[in-house]
Amino acid sequence: MSTDTTKNTARNTGAAPRTTLLRALTAAGGLAGVLSTFLAWTWTDEFPGDLTVYGYPGGLQLLTLVLALATTLFALSALEIRGLRWLTPAGSTAALRAAALGTFAVTWFTVIAIAVDLDGLVNLEPGGYVAALATAAPVATAFLLPDDTRPICRPKELPSWAEILIIAGAFAVGLYVLNYGIQTDAEHPEPFLGYLIAVIFGAITLTKSGLITRISALTTTHRSTTLIAALVTAVAFPFFQDKASFTELGVNIAIFATVALGLNIVVGLSGLLDLGYVAFLGVGAYTAALVSGATASTIDVHLPFWAAMITGAAVSLIFGVVIGAPTLRLRGDYLAIVTLGFGEIFRLAVLNLDGTSGPSVTNGPNGIPNIPPLEIFGFNFADDHTFAGLTLDSNGNYYLLMLLVTIIVVLVFSRAGNSRIGRAWVAIREDETAATAMGINGFRVKLIAFALGATLAGFAGTVWAHFQTTVVPEQYVFTNTVPPNSTFLLAAVILGGMGTIGGPLLGATLLFLIPKKLEFLQDYQLLAFGIALILLMRFRPEGIIPNRRQQLEYHETGQLDVPDGTGLQNSAVGVTKAEA
Amino acid sequence: MTTTTTTAPVLTATGVTMRFGGLTAVRSVDLAVHPGEIVGLIGPNGAGKTTFFNCLTGLYVPTEGTVSYKGTVLPPKPHMVTQAGVARTFQNIRLFANMTVLENVLVGRHTRTKEGLWSALLRGPGFKRAEAASRERAMELLEFTGLADKADHLSRNLPYGEQRKLEIARALASDPGLLLLDEPTAGMNPQETRVTEELVFAIRDRGTAVLVIEHDMRFIFNLCDRVAVLVQGQKLVEGTSDVVQSDERVVAAYLGTPFEGDPGEEEAAEVEAAEAGAGGAGPKKSAVTGDAESTTARTEDEQ
Numbered sequence: 001m002s003t004d005t006t007k008n009t010a011r012n013t014g015a016a017p018r019t020t021l022l023r024a025l026t027a028a029g030g031l032a033g034v035l036s037t038f039l040a041w042t043w044t045d046e047f048p049g050d051l052t053v054y055g056y057p058g059g060l061q062l063l064t065l066v067l068a069l070a071t072t073l074f075a076l077s078a079l080e081i082r083g084l085r086w087l088t089p090a091g092s093t094a095a096l097r098a099a100a101l102g103t104f105a106v107t108w109f110t111v112i113a114i115a116v117d118l119d120g121l122v123n124l125e126p127g128g129y130v131a132a133l134a135t136a137a138p139v140a141t142a143f144l145l146p147d148d149t150r151p152i153c154r155p156k157e158l159p160s161w162a163e164i165l166i167i168a169g170a171f172a173v174g175l176y177v178l179n180y181g182i183q184t185d186a187e188h189p190e191p192f193l194g195y196l197i198a199v200i201f202g203a204i205t206l207t208k209s210g211l212i213t214r215i216s217a218l219t220t221t222h223r224s225t226t227l228i229a230a231l232v233t234a235v236a237f238p239f240f241q242d243k244a245s246f247t248e249l250g251v252n253i254a255i256f257a258t259v260a261l262g263l264n265i266v267v268g269l270s271g272l273l274d275l276g277y278v279a280f281l282g283v284g285a286y287t288a289a290l291v292s293g294a295t296a297s298t299i300d301v302h303l304p305f306w307a308a309m310i311t312g313a314a315v316s317l318i319f320g321v322v323i324g325a326p327t328l329r330l331r332g333d334y335l336a337i338v339t340l341g342f343g344e345i346f347r348l349a350v351l352n353l354d355g356t357s358g359p360s361v362t363n364g365p366n367g368i369p370n371i372p373p374l375e376i377f378g379f380n381f382a383d384d385h386t387f388a389g390l391t392l393d394s395n396g397n398y399y400l401l402m403l404l405v406t407i408i409v410v411l412v413f414s415r416a417g418n419s420r421i422g423r424a425w426v427a428i429r430e431d432e433t434a435a436t437a438m439g440i441n442g443f444r445v446k447l448i449a450f451a452l453g454a455t456l457a458g459f460a461g462t463v464w465a466h467f468q469t470t471v472v473p474e475q476y477v478f479t480n481t482v483p484p485n486s487t488f489l490l491a492a493v494i495l496g497g498m499g500t501i502g503g504p505l506l507g508a509t510l511l512f513l514i515p516k517k518l519e520f521l522q523d524y525q526l527l528a529f530g531i532a533l534i535l536l537m538r539f540r541p542e543g544i545i546p547n548r549r550q551q552l553e554y555h556e557t558g559q560l561d562v563p564d565g566t567g568l569q570n571s572a573v574g575v576t577k578a579e580a
Numbered sequence: 581m582t583t584t585t586t587t588a589p590v591l592t593a594t595g596v597t598m599r600f601g602g603l604t605a606v607r608s609v610d611l612a613v614h615p616g617e618i619v620g621l622i623g624p625n626g627a628g629k630t631t632f633f634n635c636l637t638g639l640y641v642p643t644e645g646t647v648s649y650k651g652t653v654l655p656p657k658p659h660m661v662t663q664a665g666v667a668r669t670f671q672n673i674r675l676f677a678n679m680t681v682l683e684n685v686l687v688g689r690h691t692r693t694k695e696g697l698w699s700a701l702l703r704g705p706g707f708k709r710a711e712a713a714s715r716e717r718a719m720e721l722l723e724f725t726g727l728a729d730k731a732d733h734l735s736r737n738l739p740y741g742e743q744r745k746l747e748i749a750r751a752l753a754s755d756p757g758l759l760l761l762d763e764p765t766a767g768m769n770p771q772e773t774r775v776t777e778e779l780v781f782a783i784r785d786r787g788t789a790v791l792v793i794e795h796d797m798r799f800i801f802n803l804c805d806r807v808a809v810l811v812q813g814q815k816l817v818e819g820t821s822d823v824v825q826s827d828e829r830v831v832a833a834y835l836g837t838p839f840e841g842d843p844g845e846e847e848a849a850e851v852e853a854a855e856a857g858a859g860g861a862g863p864k865k866s867a868v869t870g871d872a873e874s875t876t877a878r879t880e881d882e883q
């Protein structure tokens with residue numbers, strides 16, 4: 001397109017004319033992609049998300065629009081256009097490739113889906129062909145670009161109100177993206193698949209460009225602002241949902257994320273492989289159900305909920321100590337095997353404590369149904385409540401309660417982890433012999449971690465029982481297609497990132513949301529899950545949100561903490577690789 | 581060092597024996613370390629020095645014999661030994677690789693602080709004070725060992741010599757009365773060795789007795805008030821540097837030549853002869869005889 005811009009920038013930066021031309025072509029291709037989303041791609045609205053309108057984009061076209069726009073902007077940033085350079089602090093080529101590839105993938109996915117769903121290419125309008133071509137071109141030009149050689153730019157100093165605004169904006173975008181995913185139509189898989197592709201490539205683009213690093217640096221300087229922003233985002237969530245089922249998703253995500261975070265103390269901080277963790281959730285849930293005053297409960301007590309919560313946590317604690325005490329004296333894999341066994345024993349015991357095979361406690365396979373809704377100081381969780389014009393339904397109530405539990409667990413994790421006892425856990429994980437030689441009583445410290453993990457799971461279990469209104473033994477198994485199960489929780493921790501707070505929260509969110517939205521996979525869900533895990537372990541073994549320690553462990557070349565002035569000045573590529 | 585022998589010893593090992601199945605790695609060793617002393621423990625490879633250390637620190641439960649610290653018998657549990665006041669470093673560096681330098685030293689403070697889970701969760705003023713005090717003490721030790729400017733580095737990223745120093749700082753964090761160093765200069769260049777020498781003297785001056793295993797004879801004879809020689813699990817000689825240096829049995833043990841009254845002479849003779857034949861007289865074994873040459877060589881280097 002504009003040859004004069006090309007010439008100008010070539011003179012300004014001294015970049016090879018070929019590079020500049022390729023960048024300009026990529027920008028032009030991105031722009032063409034943007035424009036193509038304003039055309040109709042198909043003639044019928046049978047395809048989910050109306051793509052038949054000229055004039056404004058809809059449905060999957062929106063994803064193409066966002067990614068194509070990103071491609072254009074990153075290409076312009078690569079051309080050193082004033083005011084856009086901040087987009088690519090760590091170099092533009094890798095980010096451009098990811099963005100172009102993402103646009104291409106989403107668009108071609110859409111076009112192919114139209115052709116397949118509606119039987120034949122005849123169903124494509126010319127706009128569809130335009131989009132397909134327009135998004136393919138930038139991929140070619142982006143991959144012809146030479147690798148980044150520009151050093152990482154030092155971020156420009158911003159006034160702190162601007163930095164806070166950026167953080168708030170980032171959280172708003174995050175909430176919007178999550179919301180978009182949750183609200184996609186579960187009956188048609190196409191929008192969610194497209195969303196998934198777009199999110200993955202979007203995340204890669206942001207990481208490669210260095211924006212993620214930049215924002216996380218900002219969040220560390222403004223810790224309290226970040227915490228408030230996170231809190232506001234989390235509290236705001238239920239008020240944006242127009243369907244009860246979306247809020248319900250939110251409650252489930254909050255519960256599993258919390259339990260996964262509890263498991264992260266055991267697995268991530270202390271390095272104890274617990275394969276039966278879900279049983280502690282079950283202990284808490286069953287305890288809460290038994291003391292809830294449900295008609296099916298075998299004991300005739302009705303504790304107020306705060307007391308039930310404490311009871312559930314305490315009973316889980318006792319189970320944790322009883323299981324941990326004999327096994328934690330041993331090193332190695334014994335714990336994994338014993339906890340695996342314990343998980344099964346819990347389920348079998350609950351199945352058999354039905355009054356015929358054993359004492360009557362749990363009603364066996366029938367479980368305890370009709371657990372009454374929670375009531376705290378006259379606030380009934382089953383009813384709708386209106387605050388300042390905003391209505392919270394039953395799910396919303398539970399969501400906010402669960403959020404409170406999540407916050408408690410986050411606090412416990414961060415405070416315990418960042419203390420004498422937390423350092424002892426990490427030391428044990430790193431080298432048990434050296435840790436004991438430094439005066440740490442390994443058994444004691446491991447037992448504390450194990451019991452704390454159990455207690456937190458029991459705590460979350462009490463809310464889970466009331467939310468589900470039923471507890472049955474089959475929920476608490478080692479592996480299953482629906483959470484909770486021990487494999488799910490462990491996968492959430494490992495996939496998200498061991499030893500971090502954000503990791504298990506994100507891991508549990510993804511692992512819960514994705515199968516819910518991809519129900520069409522049915523029996524292949526576990527297969528898809530397995531493949532996804534393998535891919536992740538191959539390309540990002542430290543998890544999505546890595547712990548600084550793990551990051552360095554898996555990417556030897558990335559000497560992230562070399563003193564300023566030596567490593568960071570090196571090529572941008574080296575550092576981005578370490579962060580990838 | 582005439583005064584030290586009159587005071588009560590910090591460490592007394594009596595009749596320490598360690599058997600692994602048929603192999604007796606340490607055989608009835610007696611050793612005492614007095615306050616303010618630096619004692620060396622030398623011996624050829626596989627003599628049982630590290631095994632002896634492991635018996636002292638509770639990593640191994642000795643088959644026979646007792647170890648006592650300032651008159652009380654130490655239970656064979658590593659954390660209780662450290663609690664009592666005996667700290668150690670490892671021959672094959674065992675840092676907490678993925679923790680920062682400062683965190684490593686803070687872990688060393690574990691026995692001298694007592695904030696448990698509750699105080700960590702509640703974060704009262706007592707917790708903050710204790711945490712700040714630990715940090716201050718840890719930074720002081722990093723200052724002392726010359727690692728203060730690397731406090732925030734991951735310990736795995738330190739160069740080898742500094743990793744060894746960090747192990748010492750971490751051990752010192754438990755305020756030990758006795759420090760056991762297992763080959764503290766292995767893999768160091770002559771300059772670094774000199775610095776470590778100064779560091780060990782400084783540790784002694786802070787009131788911590790030191791028992792050190794080392795193959796670098798120059799280092800040992802410069803440093804130690806007393807040297808014990810371990811050969812095939814048995815203590816062969818014990819005395820001042822001069823006594824040990826001039827003892828022909830020590831030289832013979834290092835060279836692998838049998839001598840009059842060698843413990844286990846019969847079975848050892850063939851093995852050692854075979855070893856010597858196969859070029860077994862490696863650099864470490866010739867350390868004693870090579871000492872004179874290497875000393876002069878190094879002094880020239882330094883000038």
Ligand SMILES: Nc1ncnc2c1ncn2[C@@H]1O[C@H](COP(=O)(O)OP(=O)(O)OP(=O)(O)O)[C@@H](O)[C@H]1O
Pocket residue numbers: 600603605623624625626627628629630631632671
């Ligand atoms: N856990 C164990 N089980 C069996 N044998 C062992 C064990 N630990 C040490 N040994 C044996 O005990 C002997 C003494 O080993 P040790 O490591 O104490 O020697 P060392 O004097 O420290 O040697 P080096 O100078 O090479 O460090 C060796 O023969 C070794 O193989």
Ligand SMILES: [Mg+2]
Pocket residue numbers: 629630631671
């Ligand atoms: Mg040794």
